[in-house]
Amino acid sequence: MLKSIRINIQKKSLKERFLLVLGILFFLVYLVLGLFIIFMKNFPLDMSPAYRIAFGILLIAYASFRFFRIINDNNN
Structure with a gap:
């Protein structure tokens, strides 16, 4: 699972990676x-x-809601 997340993050554009980090920060x-x-x-x-x-x-x-949204968006 960790390997698939790492590969999925590498496929994202710079903007998508930035938004992922920003989402984790606000969580x-x-x-x-x-x-x-x-x-x-x-x-x-x-x-x-x-x-x-x-x-x-x-x-x-609300933080847990944001966390599950980040996880679901990262899987797509």
Whole structure:
């Protein structure tokens, strides 16, 4: 599987590779931001802990959605 992903990335144009890297970067940004919002003790915005955890989970769910879209687009 890893070999097929490597070959598939090599077939992509420079623009497609750049968009793939950008997609992976934003996946990581949303994932880290969601974890940061959930586990940060001194959060700068005045939010109740329940809303903060819900917002963090929403960001992590969106990050996983983006990850599966990247994987599906990479297989094509």
